[in-house]
Amino acid sequence: MIARVIVGTLVALAGTASLAALSHVPWAEDTADHALLRLAWRTRGVQVDECRRLSPAEIAALPAHMRREEVCEGRVLPYGLEVRLDGAVVIDDTVRAAGARADRPLYVNREIALEPGTYHVDVRFRLLGAGNANDETATPASLTFTATLTLARKEIALVTNDADARALVLRGHGVVP
Amino acid sequence: MPRISDALQRCSRRVLAPLDAACNRLYGWRHNPLYQSGTIAVALLGVVLITGVYLLFFYRIGEPYGSVARLADQRWLGGWIRSFHRYASDAAVVAVAVHAFRMFAQDRSWGPRALAWVSGLVLLFVVLVCGWTGYVMVWDAQGLTLAREGARFLDVLPLFSEPIGRSFVGDLEIPSAFFFLNLFLHVALPVAVGLILWVHVARIARPLLLPPRPLTWGVVLLLLALSVFVPASIGPEADLFRVAERAPFDWFFNFWLPFTRPLPAWLAWIGTIVVSTALLAIPWIVKPRGVRRAPSVVDERLCTGCRTCYLDCPYEAISMVPRDDGRAEFVARVDPALCVSCGICSGSCAPMGVGPRGRTGRDQLAGVKAFVAALPADHRAAVVIACTHGAGRVSTEVAVAGVRVHDVDCLGNLHSSVIEYLLRSGVGGVLIASCPPRDCRNREGPKWLEQRMYFGREAELKQRVDRRRILVVYAGEGERGRVLDGVNVLHARVAALDQPGVETDIEIDLECEPVPEEVTP
Numbered sequence: 001m002i003a004r005v006i007v008g009t010l011v012a013l014a015g016t017a018s019l020a021a022l023s024h025v026p027w028a029e030d031t032a033d034h035a036l037l038r039l040a041w042r043t044r045g046v047q048v049d050e051c052r053r054l055s056p057a058e059i060a061a062l063p064a065h066m067r068r069e070e071v072c073e074g075r076v077l078p079y080g081l082e083v084r085l086d087g088a089v090v091i092d093d094t095v096r097a098a099g100a101r102a103d104r105p106l107y108v109n110r111e112i113a114l115e116p117g118t119y120h121v122d123v124r125f126r127l128l129g130a131g132n133a134n135d136e137t138a139t140p141a142s143l144t145f146t147a148t149l150t151l152a153r154k155e156i157a158l159v160t161n162d163a164d165a166r167a168l169v170l171r172g173h174g175v176v177p
Numbered sequence: 178m179p180r181i182s183d184a185l186q187r188c189s190r191r192v193l194a195p196l197d198a199a200c201n202r203l204y205g206w207r208h209n210p211l212y213q214s215g216t217i218a219v220a221l222l223g224v225v226l227i228t229g230v231y232l233l234f235f236y237r238i239g240e241p242y243g244s245v246a247r248l249a250d251q252r253w254l255g256g257w258i259r260s261f262h263r264y265a266s267d268a269a270v271v272a273v274a275v276h277a278f279r280m281f282a283q284d285r286s287w288g289p290r291a292l293a294w295v296s297g298l299v300l301l302f303v304v305l306v307c308g309w310t311g312y313v314m315v316w317d318a319q320g321l322t323l324a325r326e327g328a329r330f331l332d333v334l335p336l337f338s339e340p341i342g343r344s345f346v347g348d349l350e351i352p353s354a355f356f357f358l359n360l361f362l363h364v365a366l367p368v369a370v371g372l373i374l375w376v377h378v379a380r381i382a383r384p385l386l387l388p389p390r391p392l393t394w395g396v397v398l399l400l401l402a403l404s405v406f407v408p409a410s411i412g413p414e415a416d417l418f419r420v421a422e423r424a425p426f427d428w429f430f431n432f433w434l435p436f437t438r439p440l441p442a443w444l445a446w447i448g449t450i451v452v453s454t455a456l457l458a459i460p461w462i463v464k465p466r467g468v469r470r471a472p473s474v475v476d477e478r479l480c481t482g483c484r485t486c487y488l489d490c491p492y493e494a495i496s497m498v499p500r501d502d503g504r505a506e507f508v509a510r511v512d513p514a515l516c517v518s519c520g521i522c523s524g525s526c527a528p529m530g531v532g533p534r535g536r537t538g539r540d541q542l543a544g545v546k547a548f549v550a551a552l553p554a555d556h557r558a559a560v561v562i563a564c565t566h567g568a569g570r571v572s573t574e575v576a577v578a579g580v581r582v583h584d585v586d587c588l589g590n591l592h593s594s595v596i597e598y599l600l601r602s603g604v605g606g607v608l609i610a611s612c613p614p615r616d617c618r619n620r621e622g623p624k625w626l627e628q629r630m631y632f633g634r635e636a637e638l639k640q641r642v643d644r645r646r647i648l649v650v651y652a653g654e655g656e657r658g659r660v661l662d663g664v665n666v667l668h669a670r671v672a673a674l675d676q677p678g679v680e681t682d683i684e685i686d687l688e689c690e691p692v693p694e695e696v697t698p
Contacts, residue, residue, distance in 0.1 A: 008203035024425040040346035160348040172418035
């Protein structure tokens with residue numbers, strides 16, 4: 001009987017200890033010692049409206065309260081994103097506006113793993129196609145960021161869009177000499 | 178052709194049976210934590226709720242990490258209450274997993290039990306999501322990883338106008354609305370847990386929601402001691418500008434992270450949907466094909482309206498309805514959609530007018546008559562009546578320790594007249610080998626068996642039957658030894674008694690006494 005109580009207690013304690021152990025297992029989603037260059041911003045982009053006149057037959061087919069002579073559909077123009085590290089192109093991509101009709105803002109969210117060290121970073125975000133980028137509320141036709149960054153292990157440098165300055169800026173780590 | 182699900186269930190039972198037997202030896206069947214896994218989970222969720230209310234007073238959505246770190250530093254109260262909250266949550270997940278595994282292994286997931294299975298899985302999912310929000314609340318390295326992973330999953334869905342993942346890139350401060358919404362979910366989800374738990378037990382009568390007190394206190398004190406001596410850690414504060422270092426993760430709640438993290442979010446969704454669907458479909462996968470366990474039926478000519486079967490049914494499948502033939506006021510009626518064919522009503526009916534076809538009291542009586550007729554004269558010293566699901570699996574054998582075995586689908590199914598018939602026909606003693614009460618496939622079989630044997634519950638074993646010749650032993654599937662010990666005890670007991678009388682023309686009394694009004698629930 002006593003032996004049973006002792007063994008029962010020990011088993012219960014072992015189970016409790018296992019619970020504590022499995023509740024605190026060290027883990028990292030990324031065990032490598034690299035640094036990260038993160039490009040993340042949201043811009044309104046440049047909107048263009050494409051309008052066309054409806055034919056009399058098309059107008060007649062519409063309910064009376066919806067009849068208009070001209071219909072317009074707006075869309076946001078795509079931008080090209082190019083990232084060079086020490087002169088080598090690491091990203092050359094087209095960023096399209098979000099939404100099924102491409103009428104939502106443009107979102108950039110990329111991460112580039114880097115060995116710790118110093119890099120010359122050159123980011124270009126350029127309007128593709130013709131649109132009125134001179135409007136103060138629209139995103140400039142070209143956003144650029146050029147700097148030399150030094151990143152230690154596990155550090156993250158963020159290049160993002162400062163909407164007030166209408167320019168790409170650096171946040172987080174990365175020393176600009 | 179053997180099915181994979183059957184093989185899986187067999188393998189699961191092979192794992193479960195020795196573990197059950199070991200826990201029975203150490204803690205006794207009353208306090209076997211494996212038997213009580215479901216009730217332990219409920220008790221622990223209660224602990225989580227109580228400790229959570231305390232923690233809520235100290236949490237600040239404007240300073241998530243700081244407020245939790247201050248709590249963790251409170252040596253005398255906040256620290257251990259936070260640890261208790263967390264360890265109880267972990268233990269609840271383990272208890273739910275064990276409970277689900279038991280139900281799968283013991284084939285207790287399909288038919289009318291499908292609702293309990295599905296709601297149980299939904300319950301587990303909600304508990305896991307609740308834990309997810311809880312870890313995000315702490316806002317340490319683990320919290321940030323979980324928040325990012327959640328955002329990654331949600332951003333695949335065409336639901337949000339702005340990608341949620343953008344909140345964690347670091348260009349803007351994380352809005353306090355995020356922490357408020359997270360806190361709201363963490364507080365609101367337990368309400369959903371309560372509602373789903375209600376659905377989970379909706380189809381069973383007299384659901385037990387808490388384990389026996391010694392077990393409750395044992396579990397609580399162990400977790401309390403753990404909380405005091407090994408406080409739950411808190412990782413480094415979430416830093417949006419650093420790749421996370423190794424930090425402590427809780428694998429009870431975050432076991433899925435290593436699987437989903439390397440996958441694209443859409444693939445993780447597909448994997449989650451496939452696994453969830455497979456688990457939810459288990460009741461339909463494991464359901465035996467071709468062989469239908471017939472629901473109970475009532476022979477209305479025999480029903481006296483006594484309500485015992487209605488009271489005893491563990492699944493509330495029997496109702497009493499007014500009858501129109503001028504006899505007693507009510508007649509029992511079985512709802513086949515709710516009946517799991519446990520046969521407990523067979524054992525409850527003195528006139529033997531209810532039960533699944535082939536297992537009514539009358540069928541059992543016919544079976545035992547044939548059994549006795551085939552019993553060799555030198556095997557009449559004792560007989561074992563064994564449950565086919567547990568009881569050391571002796572029901573699969575013709576004889577155990579030289580004693581003939583008469584098998585019954587569940588001891589709650591056993592009609593007392595079977596025992597009376599055996600003893601009056603000259604059998605020296607009857608060993609009733611039942612599953613332990615908390616391990617009964619039909620929930621309340623052993624409970625009603627004991628009531629009918631010793632406490633006069635309908636259909637009671639008549640007073641004229643010598644109880645000294647009856648021994649009830651509780652043995653799980655892996656406890657053949659207990660049955661053998663029982664046979665030896667019975668032999669010794671019978672040897673001390675006079676030679677039993679042998680009746681040749683046995684008349685079994687089939688009268689039923691109406692249940693008094695006050696016992697109606």
